[in-house]
Amino acid sequence: MKRVAVQAGDFDVATELAALEALGGGGVASFTGVVRGGGGLVALELEHYPAMTQAQVDRICDEAMARWPLLGLSVIHRFGRLEPGARIVFVGTASRHRAAALESCAFLIDWLKSQAPFWKKEHFADGAAGWVEARAEDEAKAKGWIG
Amino acid sequence: MLTIVYFAWVRERIGLDEEQVARPDAGTSIADLVAMLAARGGGHAEALGDATRLRAALDQRFVALDSPIGDARELALFPPVTGG
Numbered sequence: 001m002k003r004v005a006v007q008a009g010d011f012d013v014a015t016e017l018a019a020l021e022a023l024g025g026g027g028v029a030s031f032t033g034v035v036r037g038g039g040g041l042v043a044l045e046l047e048h049y050p051a052m053t054q055a056q057v058d059r060i061c062d063e064a065m066a067r068w069p070l071l072g073l074s075v076i077h078r079f080g081r082l083e084p085g086a087r088i089v090f091v092g093t094a095s096r097h098r099a100a101a102l103e104s105c106a107f108l109i110d111w112l113k114s115q116a117p118f119w120k121k122e123h124f125a126d127g128a129a130g131w132v133e134a135r136a137e138d139e140a141k142a143k144g145w146i147g
Numbered sequence: 148m149l150t151i152v153y154f155a156w157v158r159e160r161i162g163l164d165e166e167q168v169a170r171p172d173a174g175t176s177i178a179d180l181v182a183m184l185a186a187r188g189g190g191h192a193e194a195l196g197d198a199t200r201l202r203a204a205l206d207q208r209f210v211a212l213d214s215p216i217g218d219a220r221e222l223a224l225f226p227p228v229t230g231g
Contacts, residue, residue, distance in 0.1 A: 033231060046230070047154055047155055048154075048230070049152070049154060049204070049207070049223060049225070051152075051207055051221070052204060052207035052208075052223070055207060056207070056209075077230065077231075088231075089230070089231055109231055110231075112230055112231040113228075113229075113230060113231030114227075114228065114231075115209070115228070116228060116230045116231070117154070117204070117223075117225070117228055117230070118228055118229065118230025118231070119154055119155035119225065119226065119228060119229050119230070120229045120230070121155070131155050131156045131226065131229075132229045133227075133229070134226070134227030134228065134229050138231075139227070
């Protein structure tokens with residue numbers, strides 16, 4: 001099972017986990033990314049490259065399936081304007097054993113951060129707005145999975 | 148013609164989501180074209196003046212800026228991605 005969704009709307013974590021749990025493996029791992037509040041942030045705006053995003057996330061998922069013995073995986077990434085506390089991204093993996101589920105889940109979120117065509121813009125209460133800078137640390141994490 | 152699409156602050160500084168340009172000579176790299184576009188001045192210079200801050204995709208695949216444009220139909224220029 002491979003589920004890839006790039007969407008504006010929210011998703012239900014319990015529903016996504018239930019689908020992975022039903023695959024008959026012994027382990028399901030997941031990560032949910034949520035808009036971090038504080039510092040006067042009122043919204044995060046996620047822009048993406050519609051012609052590329054789905055295919056690129058699909059390639060990242062294929063890479064995970066080639067590296068770990070997975071029964072299934074789900075990746076959901078939202079775009080548009082999201083308020084603090086809103087879910088941004090979900091990664092779930094199912095395998096017969098926990099190591100494959102946990103490692104592939106970490107791999108997927110690291111690669112989504114540095115290999116998927118999304119850009120975040122922060123909007124603040126005082127009207128200021130600015131694009132989030134990529135962190136060298138995120139790039140290094142993704143590279144750490146190579147080789 | 149070559150279609151160029153822009154994202155994030157590159158799009159904002161140029162003031163366009165996309166534009167068509169005359170197809171450059173075979174062998175022209177993305178970096179060469181970026182330098183030519185930056186030389187127009189204005190928003191193009193602001194967005195594209197420092198190529199070290201840019202990333203690119205050709206026909207929806209990430210490539211290095213020194214890659215030749217070849218016969219690609221769509222070039223995308225954008226800052227490093229910040230999803231996840």
